[in-house]
Amino acid sequence: MFGSNKGNRNGNKSQPQARADGSKLEPLSPNLTASLQSIRAKLGNSGDVMIRALRSDAMPGLEMAVVYIRAIVEEDHIHQNVIHPVMGWSAPLEPATWMETLRQRVISTGATKLIHSIDDAIYALLDGQCLVMTNGFGQAVAAETSGGEMRSVSEPNTQTVIRGPQYSFNESMTTNVGLLRRIVRSADFRMKTITVGRKTRTSVGIIYMDQIADPKVVDEIERRINEIDIDGILESNYIEEFISDQTFTPFPTMMNSERPDTVASSILDGQIAILVDGTPFVLIGPATFFHFFRSAEDNYQRFDISSFLRILRYVAFLASMLLPSLFIAITTFHQEMLPTPLLISLASQREGIPFPALVEALLMEFTFEILREAGVRMPRAIGPAISIVGALVLGQSAVQAGLVSPAMVIVVSFTAISNFVTPQISMASASRLIRFTLMLLAGVLGIFGIMAGVLFLLIHMTGLRSFGVPYMAPFAPVYNQVWPDMIIRLPWWARVYRLLATSKVNPHRQQGGRPSHQKRK
Amino acid sequence: MNRIGTYQLFVMVIMFHIGSTPLFQLGSKAKQDSWLAVLLGAAAGLLVMVVFVMLQQRKPDASLVGLMQLAVGRWAAAAIGLLYAVYFAYQSMRNVRDFGELTSLSLLQNHPKWLIMAVILLIAWYTVVNGNEAFFRTTQLLFIVMLASYCSLAILIVSNRLSRLSMLRPVMEEGPMPVVHAALPDIFSFPFTQGVIFLVFWKYVANWKAVRRASYWGYIASALFIVFMNAMSMTVLGPLAATSSLPFLEVVQLVQVGNFIERLDVVVTLLMFIGLYVKLTAFYLAAVLVLREIVRVRTKWTASILGGIIYAASFAERNNTIHLWLGLGISLKLSLVMQVAIPTVLLVLALLRLQGAERPAGAQTAAERSGG
Structure with a gap:
């Protein structure tokens, strides 16, 4: 057909x-x-x-x-x-x-x-x-003779690092491929170009490493892109939505990056990058859930602090998803779970608050989401006004007016900050949506509701795939070579295996083992 | 359907057998010797596990109905298969009801049971619709949570010096008979021969050679774990363990670290949630898989209809007392027919048939008799 x-x-x-x-x-x-x-x-x-x-x-x-x-x-x-x-x-x-x-x-x-x-x-x-x-x-x-004005290569805006390369892609695909080629100077570097969009005729480039990427996945991505029939492709998200394995899921199954070094490290791991002319954001797939918690900087810092930060990111992600709902559940249904002094303190704070905890939390969360959206959309010049209104009027005054309890403000703020820890914004957005659902569940069914919601998510996630790679790999199913590197960041000499364990093509990154000068004692 | 990995099977055998058992005090009839009773039940169950594996070995890629066809005719196999579907659905229903009762006992006193049961069944339905791959993988993830929770609880209990080994003495005060009576048939029937369910799942395992290893070791690991947890509850609570409806919850309530970590009930609830979920979904999924083979309807429909039946049936028992009375009484005995008698007979028939393939008629009647 x-x-x-x-x-x-x-x-x-x-x-x-x-x-x-x-x-x-x-x-x-x-x-x-x-x-x-x-x-x-x-x-x-x-x-x-x-x-x-x-x-x-x-x-x-x-x-x-x-x-x-x-x-x-x-x-x-x-x-x-x-x-x-x-x-x-x-x-x-x-x-x-x-x-x-x-x-x-x-x-x-x-x-x-x-x-x-x-x-x-x-x-x-x-x-x-x-x-x-x-x-x-x-x-x-x-x-x-094509040419014309194009933004020059500049510092990354969304995925910044303290240590590491300080340049990012721009809107020209030719430039972007050049940036990648300059990092990976290998004859195995491959690029397939497909033109998509009846009217825009946008160039889409599939970039991968021969002998490392799974050729079946490359073919499948090419097939899916060829299948796209639309008048215009303006950004890589168009492609992402068209070629993702599943549309109806809050979880992203492809990463995106504006950093050439991130893309280079991904294609060396056996992933495949998709460049779209006209946007600095390059898609990377297949990506499992755990890929979304890796930052480029993990590779450029010492392994101990990187490991700590990586675990911290998982914790922050859980917090940003669960914290408000847990707070609602415990204050509404399971007060007995709190130590007595804490319970008394919370109860006295909530005294005089006219709303149930669920409404209070929803109110604050919505307020924060609005502030956040305003922060992104507004012109730079009005920035300070928003922060004053947000911090002082909505935060402090709401507490003083007795509309919300201070504890709730702390919970919501902590949740919001946790949300910014996730390196991939698409995954952070997933947790934002899930948070609201879990809050409703917690408001109706308490802890049981949260457990049910999380279990539902787990079942959903284990059924997800990203170009044939199980989304919860390397934990379900287990891939022994890879999973330690997903929780912590191993020292470089111990990272023997490429991260995409499902690919049987050339799984070894290096011989591995301690450097010889460290072995002698 | 997708293939199941060896490690996934291993985890599932453990999770399925553990289920929610450590939360209850099995073999409390044997008083301080309950752990011995559990050990005995587990040992007896291991023999039955051998029977299951041998039966599957006749034809590793055959489903439960397919295995029965090896021993009896097509129609008889379908009839017994239907019986198994009913049995699995019944067991699933019992777990759903347990879930409703225990949740409203421990966590949500003011919520209607029908809501709680509907939610958990909805999740089970979603799992079944997603297929066995999603179920096995989810279980794999839950295994990590469960292992971590039980281990940390065990460490806390021991480090709180709650456990007193003297509670286990004297060993076999009244001779071995009370232990045997507690173990057979009750503990033998629940949970140790419920592994009959794996006759449904084994065919999906990618590597048959590893099935035996994974199943036996998984079984042994879970049995030892259950014995350990049983003994631990006993050393903490002593004679009280027999009277409580959720003894493990009471054990955990005694734990106190500093002045902060003292309400660990939620961890117990989590464990109960996970254990019952795994068990009820396993039975539900098995029922759907068996049923779908007999009446060829799409999985989604089979699952939905069966889910509705399970939900309706879970209200059939008027109250928790009847639920427990049925479960601890007649249900345990009748289950043995499905869990031990039929598989053994099938194995014998299959073995006989293998030697003299010219006696299908006799085999069929025998199977029908045992099936009825």
Whole structure:
């Protein structure tokens, strides 16, 4: 079903040889004026289409034209490497081989191609190439001249480290691949490019290490991306949602990163990176639950502190998911679980609070979520105003007014801060949503409700897969080589195995074992 | 269906047999010798486990119904299979009811039982619908929690010097007979021969050669653990252990560390939750798997209908007293038919059939008799 029309759709998206409906492509007319006319017409006579008529000394009688779209090419480049050599070419030659000569000897850009149809010509123009056309030939030479403004490589904004590389991807896929190639200088570095999006025709690159990544997973990712049929891809999340194993789950099954070093370490672990042109965020998959608690910095710090921090992140994640619901459950149903002094202190705080604990907690959590969203959306200049309103008015005054208890403010704040510890924001968001559900359960069924909710999540998670890799691996099912490295960060010489244990391809990262100078005693 | 790993099976055998048993005082009829009774029951159960494994060995990739077809005819196999489905569903129902009773006893005194039972059954249903892979993996994760909880509780109990070995003496005050009476058939029947359920699951194990090792060692480990926990409750509570409905809860309530860690009830509740969940889901899943083989309906439908029946049936007993009376009385004895008698007869028949393949008719009637 899918295989039969794959070829057509695919062809339509990249350089088409035939239309999706099977009809022949419209050929370029040998008459230059007619060709230019139809190209203009196809592009709707847009003002940014530049047509430069010229003549060459080599073929004095021939009218020629250079066509390009102004904003997406490098005009200097066109002047120097296309127009200048064409006009200056004076060696006599055979008229019959003019187009070949033009392509092979005259134009001095990186890539050139002969084009025969109007549609190919349009696609070439839209890709930022420039066309050189000659009257009397039903062909055009497309020269690679794409360019234009692009943000330069800068410091990462969302995934910062104290120690480690301080640069991040930008919006250009070419640049991003370059950044990766500069880290992994291996012949095994592989990249497959697929064009996705009927209108945007966005380049999507699958990057992996040959001999390390599981070829079946690579094929599967390629197949799923090829299956996407949408008009536009603007960010990598489009791809993520299309190719994830399951849509209806709060848990992300692919990581994303804007750090080249993180992506490089992932592909060395046997994961596969998906770059999308136009966004600095690169997708990484397959990813298990435990992958989301690894930060790039773990690798750059001593193993002891990294291990401590990693465990801390798991604890913080649990806290950010469970703490408000536990508080609700205990204060509402299970007061006997608290030591008496604590119980008295809590009870006296709650005295005079008009709401049940559940309502109080929901109120505060919603307030915090709103503050947080406001913090992300608002213009930078009003930032201080929000923090004053948030901290003073909503926090302190709400307590003084007797609307919420101080303990609840502490719980909500701690929960919120715990939430920021998770290195991957997509996973942190999952815990935000789950928190609300668990709070409701706790408000109705107490601790039992929380247990039921968590068990439900566990069952859900053990059933999840990320490109065939069980989501709870390496703990369920157990992969012995890998799981210690998921809880703590082993010293580098002990990290013998690549993290994606399901792949049977080349599982060893190194020989392993203590360095020889440490062995002698 | 997906394959089950050896370690997963090992964990499941342990989790299933442990279930919620350590929370109760098995063999309290034998007073201070209850741990000996448990040990005896476990030893007897090991023999039955051997029978189960031998039966499965006839045809490692056969399901329970398939195994029965080796011994008896197709229709008889279906009939006995149906009987097993009913039995598994019944056991599941008992666990659901236990769950409702114990939760409202210990954790949520003011909540209606129907709500609690509906929630736990909903979770079990979700597990069953997700298939045995999700169930075995979830159990694997719960195993870590359970192990950690029991170990830390045991350490706390011992370090609090609550345990007095003198409570276990004198050993066999009135000779061995009370121990034997406590062990057979009660402890033998619950929980030690309930492993009949693995005749349903073994076929999904990827590596048959490892099944025996995983099953035996899992069984032995869980048996020793149950004996240990039983003895520990006895050393703390002494004669009181027999009278309480949740003796382990009372043991844990005695634990005190500093002035802060003193209410560990929640850990016990967690253990009870995990244990009963694993057990009731295992039975539920087994019932669905058996049933689906006989009446070929989609798993989702089988699970939903069966879940509804289990839920309805869990209200059939009027109150907890009847529930316990049935469970400790007639139910234990009748279960032995399903857990010991039928598998043994099947094994004998299968062995006979293997020697002289020309006697299917006689085999069929014998099986029907034992089935009825």
